[in-house]
Amino acid sequence: MKAVIIIPARLHATRLPGKLLLKIGGQTIIERTYRQALRSREASGVIIATDAAEIADAARGFGAHAVLTRADHQSGTERIAEAALAAPDADLIVNIQGDEPEIDPAHIDALIALHRGSRAFASTLACPFPADLDPANPAAVKAVLGKPIGESAFEALYFTRALAPFPRDGGGAFHLHVGAYAFHREALLRFANAPVSRLEAIEKLEQLRILEMGEKIAVRVVDRAARGIDTQADYDAARARLENT
Structure with missing residues (x-):
């Protein structure tokens, strides 16, 4: 089963316009992300x-x-569905974000392996919440995990910007959604042709369309998330990390 990675890359980001063409150590963000993906x-x-x-x-x-x-x-998933026409022999399509120059190739491989062995409509990643990130932050999307379906793998119940599952008695363990997806070609095209769903429109989370279609999403839990670049502060921090290594 041939797998191809497609990276959706918009120029006009809202919070950091033109960010994919900003440079870190002589390479643009999109080039660094691309080269990490090549290591899969x-x-x-x-x-x-x-x-x-x-x-x-x-x-x-x-x-x-x-x-x-x-x-x-x-x-972005609709964009990769169009681009998948350029890879007609690919059975499995992987969507990774263009603003993740530190994405771990091993995590991409884990995602592909999960989806190859799954009957889910789509597969994605999550990780335990980083200690320096507030779970109540709506920009940090929570993955609510259901029954186990394999080693470090679960069926997704929901994805939300709210604090969930809500720890009524205090404490609680949360999982941060990592925005990478794997689809079989037919499922990807079905997703792209389906209308925006009600919950997707409310939360502005495209993966909710899949759940509202009545389909399943498999989630592999990995150890950590790559640090994406959404703001000037993220970019400055990435430069500090990567230009000094």
């Missing part, structure tokens, strides 16, 4: 899917396969 042992290729000629040109400049997509997609 389970994927046979990496494609960058973008609606911006600037990103496509930059990607081709560092040797990546870049696909220009429509600009009106509602989510």
Whole structure:
């Protein structure tokens, strides 16, 4: 079963415009993410899917396969569904975010392995909440895990920006959702052709569309999440970490 990674890459981010073309140690954020994805042992290729000629040109400049997509997609997963046409022989499509230059290739491989052995509509990742991140922060999406379906793997019950499961008696263990997904090709196309669902529109979380379609999401719990870059502070911190190593 051939797996291909597709990285959705928008130019006009709200909180840090043009962030994917910002440089860390001489390489753009999108190039660093691409090179981490290339280190996956389970994927046979990496494609960058973008609606911006600037990103496509930059990607081709560092040797990546870049696909220009429509600009009106509602989510990154819809964008990769269009780009998947450029990989017609791929049975399994992996979606990783373009702003994660420190993503662990072993986590990508764990996601691919989970989905290959699962009957779920989609598979994703989660990790224990980092000590320096407040679970009550709505920007930190919580994965609510249900029954075990394998080693460190669970069926997802819900994803939310709220504090869940709510610890009525104090304490509580929370899982941070890691925004990487694996789909079989047919499931990806079904997702892209389905309308935005009610809960998806409320929480602004595209994975809720899958649950509202009546389908299952498998979740592999990994040890930690890569640090994405959403703000200027994130970018400054990434430069401090990566330019001094």
